Amino acid sequence: MRGSSESAFSIATLEAFGAALFVAAGMDGDKARSVARLLVLTDAMGRRTHGLAMAPLYLAEIAKGGMRVQGEPETVRDTGLTAVWDGGYLPGLWLMERALDVAMARAAAHGLAAIAIRRTHHIGCLAALVKQAADRGFVAQVYNSDPAGRRVAPYGGTEAVFTPNPFAIGYPGAEHPVLVDICASITTTSMTRQTYAAGEQFAHPWLLDAQGVPTRDPAVLEHTEPRGSIQLVGGQEYGHKGYGLALMVEALSQGLSGHGRLDAPTRWGGNVFLQVTDPDFFAGRDAFAAQMDHLSDRCRSNRPIRADRPVRLPGDQAAAGLAQAEADGLRLDDATWQQLAACAERLGVALPEAS
Amino acid sequence: MRGSSESAFSIATLEAFGAALFVAAGMDGDKARSVARLLVLTDAMGRRTHGLAMAPLYLAEIAKGGMRVQGEPETVRDTGLTAVWDGGYLPGLWLMERALDVAMARAAAHGLAAIAIRRTHHIGCLAALVKQAADRGFVAQVYNSDPAGRRVAPYGGTEAVFTPNPFAIGYPGAEHPVLVDICASITTTSMTRQTYAAGEQFAHPWLLDAQGVPTRDPAVLEHTEPRGSIQLVGGQEYGHKGYGLALMVEALSQGLSGHGRLDAPTRWGGNVFLQVTDPDFFAGRDAFAAQMDHLSDRCRSNRPIRADRPVRLPGDQAAAGLAQAEADGLRLDDATWQQLAACAERLGVALPEAS
Numbered sequence: 001m002r003g004s005s006e007s008a009f010s011i012a013t014l015e016a017f018g019a020a021l022f023v024a025a026g027m028d029g030d031k032a033r034s035v036a037r038l039l040v041l042t043d044a045m046g047r048r049t050h051g052l053a054m055a056p057l058y059l060a061e062i063a064k065g066g067m068r069v070q071g072e073p074e075t076v077r078d079t080g081l082t083a084v085w086d087g088g089y090l091p092g093l094w095l096m097e098r099a100l101d102v103a104m105a106r107a108a109a110h111g112l113a114a115i116a117i118r119r120t121h122h123i124g125c126l127a128a129l130v131k132q133a134a135d136r137g138f139v140a141q142v143y144n145s146d147p148a149g150r151r152v153a154p155y156g157g158t159e160a161v162f163t164p165n166p167f168a169i170g171y172p173g174a175e176h177p178v179l180v181d182i183c184a185s186i187t188t189t190s191m192t193r194q195t196y197a198a199g200e201q202f203a204h205p206w207l208l209d210a211q212g213v214p215t216r217d218p219a220v221l222e223h224t225e226p227r228g229s230i231q232l233v234g235g236q237e238y239g240h241k242g243y244g245l246a247l248m249v250e251a252l253s254q255g256l257s258g259h260g261r262l263d264a265p266t267r268w269g270g271n272v273f274l275q276v277t278d279p280d281f282f283a284g285r286d287a288f289a290a291q292m293d294h295l296s297d298r299c300r301s302n303r304p305i306r307a308d309r310p311v312r313l314p315g316d317q318a319a320a321g322l323a324q325a326e327a328d329g330l331r332l333d334d335a336t337w338q339q340l341a342a343c344a345e346r347l348g349v350a351l352p353e354a355s
Numbered sequence: 356m357r358g359s360s361e362s363a364f365s366i367a368t369l370e371a372f373g374a375a376l377f378v379a380a381g382m383d384g385d386k387a388r389s390v391a392r393l394l395v396l397t398d399a400m401g402r403r404t405h406g407l408a409m410a411p412l413y414l415a416e417i418a419k420g421g422m423r424v425q426g427e428p429e430t431v432r433d434t435g436l437t438a439v440w441d442g443g444y445l446p447g448l449w450l451m452e453r454a455l456d457v458a459m460a461r462a463a464a465h466g467l468a469a470i471a472i473r474r475t476h477h478i479g480c481l482a483a484l485v486k487q488a489a490d491r492g493f494v495a496q497v498y499n500s501d502p503a504g505r506r507v508a509p510y511g512g513t514e515a516v517f518t519p520n521p522f523a524i525g526y527p528g529a530e531h532p533v534l535v536d537i538c539a540s541i542t543t544t545s546m547t548r549q550t551y552a553a554g555e556q557f558a559h560p561w562l563l564d565a566q567g568v569p570t571r572d573p574a575v576l577e578h579t580e581p582r583g584s585i586q587l588v589g590g591q592e593y594g595h596k597g598y599g600l601a602l603m604v605e606a607l608s609q610g611l612s613g614h615g616r617l618d619a620p621t622r623w624g625g626n627v628f629l630q631v632t633d634p635d636f637f638a639g640r641d642a643f644a645a646q647m648d649h650l651s652d653r654c655r656s657n658r659p660i661r662a663d664r665p666v667r668l669p670g671d672q673a674a675a676g677l678a679q680a681e682a683d684g685l686r687l688d689d690a691t692w693q694q695l696a697a698c699a700e701r702l703g704v705a706l707p708e709a710s
Binding site: 076077079081082084110111112113114116139153154155156157158159161169171178180181182183186204208211212233234237238240241243244245247248250251252254255256257258259260261262277279281282283284287288290291292294295298299302303304305306309310311312313314 | 431432434436437439465466467468469471494508509510511512513514516524526533535536537538541559563566567588589592593595596598599600602603605606607609610611612613614615616617632634636637638639642643645646647649650653654657658659660661664665666667668669
């Protein structure tokens with residue numbers, strides 16, 4: 001039976017469907033499979049804004065030439081431990097999967113490895129990326145900025161300079177990895193757009209208008225002239241902390257890759273700094289696990305403020321979502337399903353069978 | 356003329372005075388000079404809570420055997436690029452200066468180098484540490500936690516598990532380095548103690564009482580039973596971000612060093628993860644400088660929210676303070692002066708000459 005927005009699909013079915021869409025749009029098969037696998041994993045982990053909901057946007061980018069679908073990244077520099085790649089706006093998830101593979105192999109040989117990438121296309125959900133390495137016993141860190149975007153102002157300023165600048169660290173845990181995936185601003189571009197599209201206001205004043213006055217109105221980000229900005233972590237009280245995080249991400253992802261705001265790119269893309277660290281080159285994987293699992297226990301057993309909300313570790317919800325998706329399949333929300341079905345029709349791709 | 360709390364002292368005079376105090380307390384001369392130099396630098400950078408005001412606390416630790424004053428750190432592991440040291444509660448500032456020297460030499464040879472240190476004594480102001488490497492063209496990152504301290508609860512919890520977990524990144528800038536020095540909690544232990552000692556309340560509810568209710572009262576941290584905690588960055592609204600930062604710092608500083616809360620240390624000290632990165636092994640120092648100086652310009656020229664408060668970069672204030680101290684000398688606040696004078700009398704060290 002052909003699926004609908006009511007259907008549950010197996011992970012494998014959705015991966016094959018997503019890959020078929022990208023292949024039909026001209027993407028190399030290995031890239032299509034990599035991108036589809038990571039988008040579906042992201043859905044299964046519960047990060048729906050960065051799952052298959054991105055596929056229609058990627059397909060639109062491919063159609064207008066924004067995302068390249070064939071070819072290889074250019075190696076700008078490679079010293080064996082450190083590298084700079086020019087991603088040439090190839091699919092970011094595929095580039096990151098390849099970068100993770102290279103960095104894991106190097107970290108396993110030397111303890112540390114880092115790759116700075118300029119001009120990737122969108123790299124999706126950072127938690128899903130660092131999970132690839134944390135599942136294999138490594139500590140992985142990803143820092144990401146888009147020098148074509150300006151949506152966050154420096155602390156005390158009114159003019160947007162930064163993107164939200166997400167960064168993530170993943171590390172092994174007893175049952176599943178701990179996946180920290182945060183950013184330098186209070187909320188994100190996609191949450192702001194989603195809130196605006198729903199005609200809603202944020203619960204708290206998480207943006208600044210063009211005069212620097214805190215506001216709950218998501219319209220100030222992209223629908224007023226002059227534009228406002230998203231507040232830094234810490235807001236008016238201690239936004240120097242978010243400012244520091246924003247600078248950290250820019251230095252690692254743009255400074256080290258040697259490409260950034262100075263080049264004034266206008267194309268949707270991004271810069272990345274990836275580092276993989278092997279605990280076996282420090283005190284060892286067992287010692288790492290002993291310390292961190294003890295810490296996780298101290299957190300999970302912590303007396304909660306609200307009895308109905310036990311303390312979790314970042315990564316717990318993703319692991320539960322993934323287990324459920326593996327057992328019961330995944331449902332897509334109606335809007336995503338309609339958009340994917342329209343893409344499938346346009347590209348001549350069959351809709352997937354419900355599981 | 357012997358100085359007083361009214362006097363300005365040259366940096367060299369204060370360094371010699373500080374070193375003389377530590378030597379009189381039994382510390383090796385090289386360690387004493389290193390610790391004194393970095394404390395005075397910290398004062399000059401304007402971080403007074405972590406400058407010579409720490410010396411009486413360090414001397415008290417020495418007197419009771421908490422800080423070791425002679426000997427070398429133990430090398431637990433060394434692979435050439437990665438290392439684990441056991442600091443054996445030797446002076447943290449001296450250990451960090453040595454670790455920075457080793458890591459800079461290795462980074463200059465390989466591009467990256469990292470050292471995880473267990474059981475340092477207090478390492479002082481992280482901005483002053485990363486400055487040592489950023490002044491020489493490197494990117495330096497320091498992550499620091501104290502597994503003997505519990506003052507910050509996990510997000511949604513009521514029982515303190517973490518320390519504020521400071522971390523810093525320093526990188527070269529056109530006139531002086533950019534020095535980001537922040538932490539996972541809204542405020543710090545020393546600010547909370549200082550506010551309590553002054554009989555004041557915080558301007559905002561930056562702590563939680565033992566039931567997890569936000570409060571401005573610094574007493575809940577160490578003067579109520581049961582104790583409260585310092586709120587994570589993001590507080591009740593988005594404290595999952597601060598929680599992620601706290602876990603990141605614990606994983607790097609305790610997980611990789613293989614020593615931490617599982618060992619339940621009770622002695623004042625800390626764990627460190629230090630990484631030094633050489634931009635010349637990525638896109639190069641010139642490319643790094645071009646990108647980051649452009650970004651700094653975009654920040655400093657940003658139209659400020661308040662016309663009388665121009666946007667600064669972290670590190671600007673420290674550079675201005677240092678230049679002024681080099682020109683005019685440094686004054687110490689009255690309380691610090693009185694404590695230092697009492698230590699000097701007890702140890703038979705002459706008070707410094709005013710400049």
